[in-house]
Amino acid sequence: MSTTDTSGTTENDRKADEAAGAQLSTAPTEDRSETVVGGPTLGIVGWVRWFWRQLTSMRVALILLFLLSLGAVPGSLIPQTSADELKVADFKKAHETLTPLYEKLQLFDVYSSAWFSAIYILLFVSLIGCIVPRSWQFVGQLRSRPPGAPRRLDRLPAYTTWRTEAGPEQVREAALTLLKGRRFRAHTADDAVAAEKGYLREAGNLAFHVALIVMLVAFAWGQLFKSEGGKLIVEGDGFSNTLTQYDDFKSGSQFGTEELEPFSFTLDSFNGTYEKSGPQRGTPRTFEAAVSYSQGGADKKAVIRVNEPLKVGDSKVYLIAHGYAPVVTVKDGRGKVVFHGAVPLLPIDNNITSTGAIKVMDGYRDKNGKKEQLGFQAFFVPTFAGAGKGTMFSQFPALDFPVMALTGFHGDLRVNSGLPQNVYQLDKSKMTQFTDPHGNKLAQRMLPGETMTLPGGAGSITFEKEIKEWASFQISQQPGNGLALAGAVAAIVGLTGSLFIQRRRVWVRAVRGEDGVTVVEMAGLGRSESARLPEELGDLAVALTAEAPPAPQADPQADPEADPEAVPEPAEDPAEDPAPSGEAYK
Amino acid sequence: MILAATTDESLARMSDLLIYSSMAVYTLAFFAHIAEWVLGSRSKVGRTAAALTARAGAATSAVTVQVKKAGGTAVLEKPQVVTRAAAGSRDVPDGPGAAGGTVKGDLYGRIAVSLTVLAFAVEASGVVTRALAVQRAPWGNMYEFSTTFSTVAVGAYLGFLVAKKNVRWIGLPLVTTVLLDLGMATTWLKTPSDQLVPALDSYWLWIHVSTAIFCGAVFYLGAVATLLYLFRDSYENKLATGGNPGAFARSVMERLPSAASLDKFSYRVNAAVFPLWTFTIIAGAIWAGDAWGRYWGWDAKEVWSFITWVGYAAYLHARATAGWKGRKAAYIALIAFGCFLFNYYGVNIFVSSKHSYAGV
Numbered sequence: 001m002s003t004t005d006t007s008g009t010t011e012n013d014r015k016a017d018e019a020a021g022a023q024l025s026t027a028p029t030e031d032r033s034e035t036v037v038g039g040p041t042l043g044i045v046g047w048v049r050w051f052w053r054q055l056t057s058m059r060v061a062l063i064l065l066f067l068l069s070l071g072a073v074p075g076s077l078i079p080q081t082s083a084d085e086l087k088v089a090d091f092k093k094a095h096e097t098l099t100p101l102y103e104k105l106q107l108f109d110v111y112s113s114a115w116f117s118a119i120y121i122l123l124f125v126s127l128i129g130c131i132v133p134r135s136w137q138f139v140g141q142l143r144s145r146p147p148g149a150p151r152r153l154d155r156l157p158a159y160t161t162w163r164t165e166a167g168p169e170q171v172r173e174a175a176l177t178l179l180k181g182r183r184f185r186a187h188t189a190d191d192a193v194a195a196e197k198g199y200l201r202e203a204g205n206l207a208f209h210v211a212l213i214v215m216l217v218a219f220a221w222g223q224l225f226k227s228e229g230g231k232l233i234v235e236g237d238g239f240s241n242t243l244t245q246y247d248d249f250k251s252g253s254q255f256g257t258e259e260l261e262p263f264s265f266t267l268d269s270f271n272g273t274y275e276k277s278g279p280q281r282g283t284p285r286t287f288e289a290a291v292s293y294s295q296g297g298a299d300k301k302a303v304i305r306v307n308e309p310l311k312v313g314d315s316k317v318y319l320i321a322h323g324y325a326p327v328v329t330v331k332d333g334r335g336k337v338v339f340h341g342a343v344p345l346l347p348i349d350n351n352i353t354s355t356g357a358i359k360v361m362d363g364y365r366d367k368n369g370k371k372e373q374l375g376f377q378a379f380f381v382p383t384f385a386g387a388g389k390g391t392m393f394s395q396f397p398a399l400d401f402p403v404m405a406l407t408g409f410h411g412d413l414r415v416n417s418g419l420p421q422n423v424y425q426l427d428k429s430k431m432t433q434f435t436d437p438h439g440n441k442l443a444q445r446m447l448p449g450e451t452m453t454l455p456g457g458a459g460s461i462t463f464e465k466e467i468k469e470w471a472s473f474q475i476s477q478q479p480g481n482g483l484a485l486a487g488a489v490a491a492i493v494g495l496t497g498s499l500f501i502q503r504r505r506v507w508v509r510a511v512r513g514e515d516g517v518t519v520v521e522m523a524g525l526g527r528s529e530s531a532r533l534p535e536e537l538g539d540l541a542v543a544l545t546a547e548a549p550p551a552p553q554a555d556p557q558a559d560p561e562a563d564p565e566a567v568p569e570p571a572e573d574p575a576e577d578p579a580p581s582g583e584a585y586k
Numbered sequence: 587m588i589l590a591a592t593t594d595e596s597l598a599r600m601s602d603l604l605i606y607s608s609m610a611v612y613t614l615a616f617f618a619h620i621a622e623w624v625l626g627s628r629s630k631v632g633r634t635a636a637a638l639t640a641r642a643g644a645a646t647s648a649v650t651v652q653v654k655k656a657g658g659t660a661v662l663e664k665p666q667v668v669t670r671a672a673a674g675s676r677d678v679p680d681g682p683g684a685a686g687g688t689v690k691g692d693l694y695g696r697i698a699v700s701l702t703v704l705a706f707a708v709e710a711s712g713v714v715t716r717a718l719a720v721q722r723a724p725w726g727n728m729y730e731f732s733t734t735f736s737t738v739a740v741g742a743y744l745g746f747l748v749a750k751k752n753v754r755w756i757g758l759p760l761v762t763t764v765l766l767d768l769g770m771a772t773t774w775l776k777t778p779s780d781q782l783v784p785a786l787d788s789y790w791l792w793i794h795v796s797t798a799i800f801c802g803a804v805f806y807l808g809a810v811a812t813l814l815y816l817f818r819d820s821y822e823n824k825l826a827t828g829g830n831p832g833a834f835a836r837s838v839m840e841r842l843p844s845a846a847s848l849d850k851f852s853y854r855v856n857a858a859v860f861p862l863w864t865f866t867i868i869a870g871a872i873w874a875g876d877a878w879g880r881y882w883g884w885d886a887k888e889v890w891s892f893i894t895w896v897g898y899a900a901y902l903h904a905r906a907t908a909g910w911k912g913r914k915a916a917y918i919a920l921i922a923f924g925c926f927l928f929n930y931y932g933v934n935i936f937v938s939s940k941h942s943y944a945g946v
């Protein structure tokens with residue numbers, strides 16, 4: 001900043017320089033007339049225009065980018081409803097004073113909050129307001145020719161000159177051919193050839209910014225039209241993709257149920273393997289769900305893994321969780337089977353200690369022939385620590401030593417009470433626990449194949465040797481993924497072009513000097529300083545000297561072999577050298 | 587993709603041994619660098635001040651570059667390309683490097699670089715043996731990330747040296763942080779070699795995590811350059827306004843490249859890595875789409891990589907915005923790198939995220 005010195009620059013020189021350097025990018029010019037702020041003369045239209053110019057300026061875009069990143073922070077530190085509702089509930093319980101404030105600020109839903117939306121909508125309005133004029137400007141640049149040479153080429157970032165016996169027209173002709181051959185856009189204007197290259201930089205930059213908008217639109221589209229549901233399936237059971245079959249289901253506001261992809265699948269088997277030894281014993285290694293699915297036609301087989309969802313049409317089926325479903329048989333007092341089936345239990349820890357409920361809703365009669373319902377609370381471990389080890393929790397996730405503990409109840413399960421009921425829990429308000437003849441509550445730890453007899457001839461429950469596994473799936477349909485991906489690819493390609501391609505201009509001036517020898521001057525201008533620009537200019541110069549070989553130096557003082565580190569003579573200072581271009585290099 | 591293979595304990599032990607050995611060699615490289623800086627200080631300094639005062643008021647300041655001669659004999663004289671700094675920027679020569687132009691300093695500098703090459707080779711084999719021991723990409727936990735991370739950072743530095751870039755000044759800060767990184771990895775983040783949980787078992791791991799580590803390592807080099815730019819820039823400002831910096835500052839700063847060179851280096855590095863970082867995030871989103879059924883869920887790790895991305899985008903914008911170039915842009919770059927670091931250490935350790943796995 002200390003060496004800026006314009007005292008030697010004539011107004012004309014400066015204008016020529018500015019014209020030559022102008023439009024090397026389509027970046028908006030910075031608004032220098034800040035004095036308008038608060039100006040009473042503005043009127044409504046003036047204010048709107050002022051506001052719009054502010055909004056689409058680089059400075060405001062920068063501030064909005066800042067706000068966007070700043071605004072994203074709280075969502076990563078405070079539990080979010082969209083990610084984990086349970087955690088939000090815990091947080092609310094633990095922080096009673098903060099909660100109302102947080103709720104008012106929408107801090108539990110940062111990414112859909114009004115203020116976060118405001119930031120990114122403003123940013124995207126700014127982006128559009130920026131892209132549209134830039135695109136027009138770019139089209140204009142493509143249709144016009146590179147600007148003519150500035151009067152003083154030696155003031156440009158890269159410069160070279162030599163004298164040649166070839167005539168000026170000949171040199172310009174050669175330069176034009178050379179530059180066009182290197183895919184510059186070039187033309188001759190007055191005494192110089194003007195050339196420009198690297199338009200793809202601007203194209204890439206515009207493509208990148210447009211791609212950001214495409215991605216946002218795809219994201220919004222996906223949110224509006226998506227659907228997502230969960231389903232737990234025991235080995236051997238199936239699922240068909242209709243609303244009623246889901247355990248839970250949510251969808252975007254524009255989603256219609258008729259858009260559900262028609263297909264069905266059956267879980268043939270689930271297979272999980274776990275680390276058997278070492279410090280990470282018990283860590284899952286593989287989860288695989290083998291399924292048969294059909295989409296109208298014949299059954300097809302597939303394996304769904306954690307990272308490999310099944311794709312059916314627009315839908316994807318993800319493997320989300322798994323657990324055990326012991327098979328039990330319940331008989332009434334007369335020995336009649338009233339329940340037989342696999343009962344999925346929910347894991348409560350990493351070693352798949354599981355709990356759940358077995359509900360016998362109808363068909364059961366007690367020993368007096370009275371209709372009643374039965375309920376059992378089940379506590380299941382796939383690998384039991386062993387009797388007397390003091391723990392009922394599972395030691396390993398695989399079925400190495402399965403044990404189930406049951407407690408039995410009879411009475412009214414209240415499934416018809418009209419209240420939604422959790423299938424994994426018993427409502428014991430109208431149930432009585434079975435007790436043995438000594439009055440102790442009935443509870444029994446059972447191995448596969450064992451039977452617990454209910455007291456007083458109330459029947460029995462058998463823990464069958466067969467233990468099934470269940471897997472839960474998430475079935476999602478999210479349109480716009482393809483568009484988002486296309487946007488992402490375009491963004492990367494555009495960005496790469498924008499950051500790696502240099503847009504630059506080269507001018508070649510050839511004029512006859514006073515002694516009749518042609519003076520060739522070449523200069524290059526890039527949007528930013530680059531080591532490659534002088535190099536390229538040097539290459540071009542060397543190539544051009546084939547057609548315009550250097551003539552012997554007329555002035556022995558201007559020695560081209562001078563020490564490259566040498567500090568230039570002050571004579572080069574334009575302040576002391578008012579001569580027009582060319583003359584200084586005689 | 588079935589990982590039935592168990593870890594090979596002896597290979598795993600060998601990997602640990604190699605990592606410890608590389609730490610020993612890096613320590614030697616560290617001392618050699620210190621020797622270079624200490625012995626190099628006896629040289630004459632003051633080029634910056636000379637350049638700044640000699641040129642004050644002179645509008646034309648130029649470095650002359652000899653252009654390669656064309657192969658033919660016909661060309662008698664080759665054109666010289668004269669380059670000029672952009673208007674408004676200081677044109678100051680780069681410092682001579684840590685050795686300060688002294689033979690002894692340079693000798694130690696060369697020893698330091700040779701030791702760094704050796705340490706790099708040892709550390710890289712440590713990472714490779716770890717991968718062989720566990721039969722998967724060695725990026726399943728923070729210990730493995732950290733070791734790979736420093737290997738890649740040193741590799742990138744050596745790559746710049748091979749490409750004859752002026753980067754030897756990074757040597758000391760780099761080796762210092764590599765030692766810190768490995769020290770932390772081996773004491774606090776040490777995780778026994780083991781297999782991956784199924785959620786991590788995907789070819790996207792190779793793509794997403796390798797590019798993430800590479801981006802981090804190169805962003806790191808950019809951040810070092812940015813930080814040194816800030817110091818060097820204040821130093822030059824002080825000189826330009828007639829201030830008199832202390833002897834220590836003078837000794838160190840004189841030997842660094844000029845502020846303009848440091849700034850250009852950090853810009854190039856950050857700009858070159860930014861598209862790859864963009865790709866890393868998108869690859870991560872595609873992987874999340876396969877593993878968790880949604881490609882973007884504002885999970886803590888996702889949020890912070892987004893923040894890092896927006897930070898670097900802001901930096902690139904700042905450099906194209908009048909009034910934000912230079913120091914302000916540099917601060918933004920440092921904040922962006924801070925976000926990257928927080929995403930790595932902070933989110934893994936303090937914030938619960940879907941991305942927490944396998945011990946730390």
Ligand code: HEM
Pocket residue numbers: 025026027028056057058061065123126127128130131205209212495498499857896899902903906
């Ligand atoms: C979502 C927000 C945005 C992101 C992530 C973004 C990102 C980027 C990136 C990475 C570059 C490349 C910088 C370079 O060439 O060195 C760039 C350049 C540019 N951006 Fe943005 N941008 C955003 C919004 C905007 C907005 C709102 C404007 C309008 C004022 C804008 C105007 C520009 C211009 C003019 C350039 C070219 C600057 C140059 O040629 O150096 N951008 N942007």
